[in-house]
Amino acid sequence: MKVLHRIFAFLLVPALGYLLGATIFNHFWDEVEPGDLANAPYIATAKSCERHGPVTLRGFGYYYRCQTQARDKADGSVGTWAVTGWLEPSDIGKEYAANTAKRGRDLHPQARPQSQVVMGWLFTLVFAIVFIIAFAKIAGPALPEGRRGRRMPKRYEPPTT
Known part of the structure; x- marks a missing residue:
């Protein structure tokens, strides 16, 4: 199951994000x-x-x-x-x-109509920010346990005698 999550998170989601971003940009750029x-x-x-x-x-x-x-x-x-x-x-x-x-x-x-160019860049930028946040939420759990972040070491306490 972890393998399917990694395939989805690191292959399918970036490809879908690229295609959606290109669609948004080219829709406005081609005017x-x-x-x-x-x-x-x-x-x-x-x-x-x-x-x-x-x-x-x-x-x-x-x-x-x-x-x-x-x-x-x-x-x-x-x-x-x-x-x-x-x-x-x-x-x-x-x-x-x-x-x-x-x-x-x-x-x-x-x-090119300047308003269309500005709207194309603006909508693509907004989409990129939202996509990066969504990608982090999807891909975070798929990372190996050691890569998620370091835990604070436990403080050494001498044994009580």
């Missing part, structure tokens, strides 16, 4: 606005989308991975990017202002 197309370095247009889910590293639920055509405004070149999460099939054909990461690998939206 985007079209942005200012005049000042954007790239103009992204979704061409096709593929649905993934229901349980992935992004948490619970479904998300879309879209093939996106991105036009570089500086030189006019057009490239194809795979965008995860922030575009959906309803966005096919719409133009979004986009940026690239430092190394130019990922395409990111230029404008």
Whole structure:
């Protein structure tokens, strides 16, 4: 029985916590606005989308991975990017202002609603605190007896004669 408790406490609970935290964060993070197309370095247009889910590293639920055509405004070149999460099939054909990461690998939206970003971080932080407390309550009894804490040594009393 102790083995099952340890498996539950140290394998299943952390995995479930990660998936719930990722779900909360990505729900708010994937909200985007079209942005200012005049000042954007790239103009992204979704061409096709593929649905993934229901349980992935992004948490619970479904998300879309879209093939996106991105036009570089500086030189006019057009490239194809795979965008995860922030575009959906309803966005096919719409133009979004986009940026690239430092190394130019990922395409990111230029404008995210700031209130959504703050709420995403806040709810994820609250969830993390609650999860750590719950994990300590669940995992504490599963630890070996010697690891729970040291007991105070008994004071030596000389034998009475």
